[in-house]
Amino acid sequence: GAVVSQHPSWVICKSGTSVKIECRSLDFQATTMFWYRQFPKQSLMLMATSNEGSKATYEQGVEKDKFLINHASLTLSTLTVTSAHPEDSSFYICSGGSSLAAQETQYFGPGTRLLVL
């Protein structure tokens, strides 16, 4: 199946700093990628839809100025958590779909665990 990578897999930062998370589709082109957040023992919650070459679409309740998304190419989307606070500590995971797949599938990256101290 298609591969999606995320970097970094783990990040610990001080409160007030910004953290950038990269999501790459390694063997397919993704015009759209999705960013999810998952708190412990909870489900995945969609944060935003990242569109190549245009602005991201944010879900209700997600601060667009805090969670900056850039989708500069068909293989790379980045999520920047600006001025991170302890409540932003979570598991962030991206996904993308391949239009070339015979069967519809959304492939997820391995996720990034963020801990804000």
Place this chain on the structure above:
Amino acid sequence: AQKITQTQPGMFVQEKEAVTLDCTYDTSDPSYGLFWYKQPSSGEMIFLIYQGSYDQQNATEGRYSLNFQKARKSANLVISASQLGDSAMYFCAMREGRQGGKLIFGQGTELSVKP
């Protein structure tokens, strides 16, 4: 309104037995897709199986099968011959509208396989 509902927070199954994980959904869109993912403790989301709303037959992938009952709006996952490695969280998800759209996830079911 909850669009994807998984009513079993936790399930136990004996090794080598079959288990059914429940999932119900709600949508007015005639075109949708239903997914099941497995999430082990490492956190990665592993795609298991997909069912399109227009698919006539139930999807199957190895030991996984999806019991799709459109009128009841249910899409239960059946795992046959459970293995210890099947212990994980399982999420049902739905995509409304066009292919490649965003997924909405259920609350998840934690499956524990007993030796």
